[in-house]
Amino acid sequence: MAQLTQRAATFQRTLSAAAFSVSSTRCLNTASTSPITVETSLPFTGHKIDPPSRSVETTPQELLSFFRDMALMRRMEIAADSLYKAKLIRGFCHLYDGQEAVAVGMEAAITKKDCIITAYRDHCIFLGRGGTLLEAFAELMGRKDGCSKGKGGSMHFYKKEGGFYGGHGIVGAQVPLGCGLAFAQKYSKDENVTFAMYGDGAANQGQLFEALNMAALWDLPAILVCENNHYGMGTAEWRAAKSPAYYKRGDYVPGLKVDGMDALAVKQACKFAKEYALKNGPIILEMDTYRYHGHSMSDPGSTYRTRDEISGIRQERDPIERIRKLILSHDLATEKELKDTEKEVRKEVDEAIAQAKESPLPDPSELFTNVYVKGLGVEAFGADRKELRAVLP
C-alpha cells in the first residue's frame, strides 16, 4: 500500500478532478476504448497445447469496469459475512473474496449465450452473469425477492437468461451437468461454449473424469475450469491429490495453467479456450487463485493455513490491487477516483441490503410451488396432513 501512494504521488494530473464524475461510465471520451496491451503476471503453462501469448489486449474502459466489478463483488461478500454473523443469513455461506478475477476475467471473454455452471461458491459468478445485488442479498436472507424466491439459498443462485445454471451443492456434480449443457449447445448447433467450474477438492471426483471422457469422445464445447484455491475445505491440495497439477489431469485433454488472480490472464485464457473448444472439444483451465475466507462461514480458515500466508497473498497477489496499480500506472484514473468508486460500490451494496431487508419472507403457500412444472392437480401435504394440504399447480 505504501508503494502505491508513493507511485500515485509522482503523477501530475493535467486535468482537474472536477472535469470527471466518478462512475463506471466515467471514461466516455474516445480514448476509453483505445487498446492497451498488458503483459500477464506470468506466462501460461500448457499441457498438450501451445499456450496463448501473455500479451493481452484491453482498454481503459475494460480495466475500469474490472476494478468496479471486482470491488462490487468484494464488497458484497464482505457484507454477506456481516449479515451471516448477524444471523440474517442462515445455513451455508461460501464466500468468494480473493477469487473475483476469475469471475470478471471470464465474463470479459464470453457472451451471455455461453453457459456457466459452478458449485456453491456462486454469489460473484451470479453477479457477473447479470444477477442483481438485491436478488443476491434477498436470496441469502431467504426473502421472496431473492433470485430463487428465497427457496434456494446461498448455494442455489440461478440466472437462466444470463446463461448461469447454478449454484450446486453436491461437490463435482456440476461438471457432468456442465458437459450436458455443452452437449445441448452442440446438439442445437449454437456455436457457444459452457464453462463448468469446480474446485481443487472436486478435481478428484470420478464423475468429472467420466464426463470428460464423453466430452472428449463427442467433441463437446466444454471448458472445465478448476478454481484451484489450494484447499478443499480444510484439506490442502497436496493431502488430497497425488497429482495437484490439475491442468494436466485431463491426460488426453489439453490444459492451461493460469494465474487466477490476474483478471487479464483469466480473460486471455477463457478467450483462447472458447476458440479451442468450439473447434476441438474439451479443454481444462486451472486458475491459480485464493480465497481469503475459510471454506464457509463456519470455518475460520486459519486452522489449516497460517495468517502469514493469507496476508501474504493479500499483499502480493490481490486481484483488485493488481488492477488498481494498472489503472494508476496507465494514468486512467486517480487514486481518489478509484477510492470514490469503492465508496460508490459500498453505498450500492448497503442500499441493496436495506432493500433486501424490506423484502418479506415467501408466502407459506410457496412451500408447495415449483415442485413440478406440471402439477397435475396432485395433493401434497405438510407435517400434519389434516392441517396443511395443497393441490400442486
Add this chain to the structure above:
Amino acid sequence: MFGFIRQRAACRGNHASSLERGIRATALRTFSSSGKEMTVRDALNSALDEEMSADPKVFLMGEEVGEYQGAYKISRGLLKKYGPERVRDTPITEAGFTGIGVGAAYYGLKPVIEFMTFNFSMQAIDHIINSAAKSNYMSAGQISVPIVFRGPNGAAAGVGAQHSQCFAAWYGSCPGLKVLVPYSSEDARGLLKAAIRDPDPVVFLENELLYGESFPVSAEALDSSFCLPIGKAKIEREGNDVTITAFSKMVGYALKAAEILAKEGISAEVINLRSIRPLDTSTINASVRKTNRLVTVEEGVPQHGVGAEICATVVEESFYYLDAPIERIAGADVPMPYAANLERIAVPQVDDIVRAAKRICYRSH
C-alpha cells in the same frame, strides 16, 4: 408399421382425463378393438420412435442403445432412423452420462436416459435426485428438467442379488419426481409418450420379463397422439369383495389370482397402479370403500414400501370402510437369492395373493 403422424400433440391433463373417465366407465373395453396384439417391447419401441419423430429435441442415451439395438432390443432400429447424434451409445459411466443428460435437460433438450437395469441407476442416483428432482424447486421455476430415466426394474430370472432390486419405493419417495410403472403394452405406449412429453423428471420403471409379453392394443392406443394420464391408476378388473392393488409384473399375477378367486366365489377388483408418484389414492380409496378389503401386492420389500404407503393412505381416508385389516404381499426381506427354489419364495407368487385375499375374506382354512 404404424401411421407415424407427425403431430406435436399436447397431452394436457384435461384431454387425458376425459379419456381416462372413458377407461374407468367400462373398466376394460373402452377403445374399439383393433384385433391387434403387441409386445411391450414393440410398444416401447414405437413410443420412442414416435416421440423422436415428433420432437427433434428428444434423444436417447445409454449403454448399447445404438449399434447393439438396445440391451433388450427396446431401441431396435432407432439408430438407423435417427442417427448417432440422437441415439447415443455411452461408455459404462452412469454418473457421467446421467449428469450429462440432466445438464442437457437444463438447457432445454428432452433426453431419454436408459439404465440397462435400474440397479445401475444407484451409480447416478445423486443426479436423479439432487440434480434433476429438486432443481425446479430450488430455482423457483427457472430450471426445469424435462428428462425421462427408463429401464428394467425389479427381479428378472436368476440374475441374483445385485441385479434384482425394485426401486419403486425409493424413487417414489422423492418430491419432484414422477414415477411410472407400466404393465401392459398400452400402458407402455401411453405412459412412455406421456413421460417424454412431461416437463418434469420421470422415472420410468419397466420390467424385463414383460418385454416379450403380448397384449391386445386398441386402435386408439396405436395412434401417434395416444397418451395416458400420469398419476391415474387403471381398474383392470372390476369386483366387489376385495381390492387388490399391484403394479408392473404383479398386475398379471393379481389378474391370475382374481380368476382363481372368482371360481371360489370371491370377486376381486384389480387395480393397476400405473403411477407410483403421484399415487392415485382416490381410485384406491374409492375401490376400498366399495369392497371394504384390501390386499397390496409388490415385488419390493414390504418395509417402507409401496404397500405400506397404500395402507397408510387407506387407514387415513377410509378407515371406517375396512372390514378387515389390510394385507401386504411383498418380496422377502432378503437380498435376492440365486437358487431357483429360493428365488421363487423370495418374490410373490399367484398363490400368495390368492391366500391373502381368502384370508381377508375370512375364507382361509
